[in-house]
Every structure is written in structure tokens, then in C-alpha cells.
Amino acid sequence: MLLPRLVGSRITRVHCGPPSYFFLTPPQRIGQELPGQRVDTMERRGKYLLLSLSNRASLLLHLGMTGQLFFADAASPRLMTARNQAPARGKHGLFVPDSHTHLVLGLSTAGADLVFRDVRKFGKVRLLAAGQSDPRLDKLGPDALSVETGPLQAAGSKRTTPIKTLLLDQRVLAGVGNIYADEALFHAGVRPGRAANRVSGKEYHRVAAAVRRVLARSIETGGSSISDYVRPSGADGGYQNERRVYARQGEPCSACGTAIRRIVVGQRSSHFCPTCQR
DNA sequence: CGTTACACCTGAGGGC
DNA sequence: TGCCCTCAGGTGTAAC
Numbered sequence: 277m278l279l280p281r282l283v284g285s286r287i288t289r290v291h292c293g294p295p296s297y298f299f300l301t302p303p304q305r306i307g308q309e310l311p312g313q314r315v316d317t318m319e320r321r322g323k324y325l326l327l328s329l330s331n332r333a334s335l336l337l338h339l340g341m342t343g344q345l346f347f348a349d350a351a352s353p354r355l356m357t358a359r360n361q362a363p364a365r366g367k368h369g370l371f372v373p374d375s376h377t378h379l380v381l382g383l384s385t386a387g388a389d390l391v392f393r394d395v396r397k398f399g400k401v402r403l404l405a406a407g408q409s410d411p412r413l414d415k416l417g418p419d420a421l422s423v424e425t426g427p428l429q430a431a432g433s434k435r436t437t438p439i440k441t442l443l444l445d446q447r448v449l450a451g452v453g454n455i456y457a458d459e460a461l462f463h464a465g466v467r468p469g470r471a472a473n474r475v476s477g478k479e480y481h482r483v484a485a486a487v488r489r490v491l492a493r494s495i496e497t498g499g500s501s502i503s504d505y506v507r508p509s510g511a512d513g514g515y516q517n518e519r520r521v522y523a524r525q526g527e528p529c530s531a532c533g534t535a536i537r538r539i540v541v542g543q544r545s546s547h548f549c550p551t552c553q554r
Numbered sequence: 555c556g557t558t559a560c561a562c563c564t565g566a567g568g569g570c
Numbered sequence: 571t572g573c574c575c576t577c578a579g580g581t582g583t584a585a586c
Contacts, residue, residue: 339580398581453580454580
């Protein structure tokens with residue numbers, strides 16, 4: 277759990293990697309402005325995390341595809357560094373920053389540093405001044421965890437784009453990614469490539485319910501550790517073991533036995549059961 | 555405005 | 571061993 281260990285703690289020390297695609301705010305500025313600040317609150321906005329600090333500034337984080345946010349006392353095989361080498365361990369077995377470690381926050385009460393690692397650098401960190409907004413946050417639609425049929429259907433009924441692309445559009449729905457779009461559409465019985473404006477009201481009802489259920493279950497099980505994701509404790513999540521279709525092409529459908537297929541929808545790898553999904 | 559293609563970045567794995 | 575290809579939990583932007 278990130279929040280109980282982080283909120284209320286003071287940032288005592290900051291280590292940043294070199295400037296890169298990862299940093300929306302130059303690392304040098306982050307290193308200057310964070311030390312001494314207490315983390316007052318942490319909230320999730322879609323796939324973003326927003327920490328509010330005692331000086332009224334905020335720290336905005338996004339994990340991208342391969343981002344890892346964990347405490348340095350974590351031990352996990354997914355923290356392998358270059359060429360699948362186990363990470364070096366410092367005193368007390370603590371994680372030692374490698375070339376993919378972009379941000380480390382020393383914390384007064386958390387018991388270990390908070391580490392942000394990201395191989396591909398699609399993750400992001402940005403420091404927001406007091407009252408400053410961010411266009412990424414401003415554009416987010418309603419949270420997917422509590423999506424309702426009506427607004428989703430209203431957004432989709434005007435569009436010819438595939439239903440899956442609609443679910444991935446963060447302006448329509450904030451928080452659904454490629455795994456959960458495929459999984460939700462499986463549970464709803466709707467093919468990912470179907471045009472959004474040709475999905476019935478009854479189907480939108482099932483899609484909305486499936487999005488809520490799949491995301492809630494993923495939170496319960498700690499997320500999907502398929503390539504890089506780790507929980508803040510360093511442990512793997514459990515939702516990868518509950519996947520019905522994602523990255524299961526060629527395997528028999530758990531409901532009917534038909535081979536799961538993989539197609540490309542909206543430039544994203546997409547998986548479905550041709551029998552269960554129409 | 556809606557839709558699509560592509561760029562960004564790094565590494566793993568497969569074929570030859 | 572090396573080279574070249576494809577693929578990967580995301581999103582911003584350009585072009586039609």
C-alpha cells in the first residue's frame with residue numbers, strides 16, 4: 277500500500293537521474309524543490325497519481341508502460357536490471373538505483389526510500405506549482421471504476437471508432453488500459469473491433485458493468501504483473517492469473533474452449549473469443 | 555470535431 | 571555470436 281506509508285511522511289532527500297523523456301519538469305528543479313516538503317495527500321486521477329505537498333505544490337506521476345513505483349526494501353525478480361541481472365543490494369538488502377531509476381525519494385517515516393524506475397521512460401513526473409493545472413489531468417473523463425451506462429453509451433453512440441478504442445480514450449473514461457479493455461469486452465461478450473455506434477444499449481450496460489467489475493477485481497488482486505508491474509511492496513500482483521483473453525491467443529477460451537484470437541484494433545494488440553464475443 | 559498513423563524509448567525473444 | 575525483425579500495461583501530435 278502506497279498511501280498509508282507515503283502520506284504524512286516528509287521528503288528528506290531526493291535523487292534524480294539525468295534529464296530525459298521521463299522528466300516533464302527538469303530533474304534539477306525536482307531535486308531543489310521537493311526536499312523538506314511533507315506529503316499531505318495522494319489521489320489517483322485515471323492512471324495518474326497526484327501528491328499534494330505541504331507547500332501547496334503537487335507532484336504528478338504516471339507509470340506509462342514499464343514504470344515501477346516501490347519501496348527500496350522490496351525484493352522482487354521483476355526488479356531485474358540490465359540483461360536480467362539481479363539488482364545490486366546495499367545495506368540491509370535495499371535496492372540500489374540503476375540506470376533505469378529516475379527518481380528516489382527519501383522519506384522521514386516510511387522506513388525506506390520510494391523508488392520510481394522505468395525502462396522505457398514512457399512514465400512521467402511533473403512538479404505543479406500551487407494552483408497550477410495540467411492539461412493531461414484537465415482532459416480526463418469520468419473515472420472508469422464507477423462508469424455508468426448512460427454517459428458511456430452517449431459518448432459511443434456518435435462514433436464509428438471501435439468500442440475498444442472508445443474504452444481506451446481517457447477523455448471518455450479515465451483509467452482503462454489495454455489489458456482491462458480486452459478483459460472487460462470479453463466479460464461483456466462484445467468484440468473489440470465493433471464500431472461504438474453499433475453497440476446496443478443492452479450491450480453498453482454489460483460493458484459498463486464489466487469495466488467496473490474487472491477494475492475492482494484487479495485492485496483486489498493487486499494489479500497485473502505481466503512484464504514489469506510490481507506492487508509498492510515489490511510483490512507481484514495477482515490479476516494476470518485471472519486474465520481470460522489478454523495475451524492468451526491460441527489458448528482455449530475458459531468459457532467455451534474456442535481458441536482465443538489476437539487482432540490489431542486501433543494499433544493496439546487485442547484479444548477475444550470469436551464464439552463468446554459478438 | 556472524429557479518426558488514424560506514427561513517434562517517443564528500451565529490451566526480450568525468435569529466425570537465420 | 572551477431573543482425574534484423576516483431577512485440578510490449580501509454581499517450582501526444584500531426585494529418586486527413
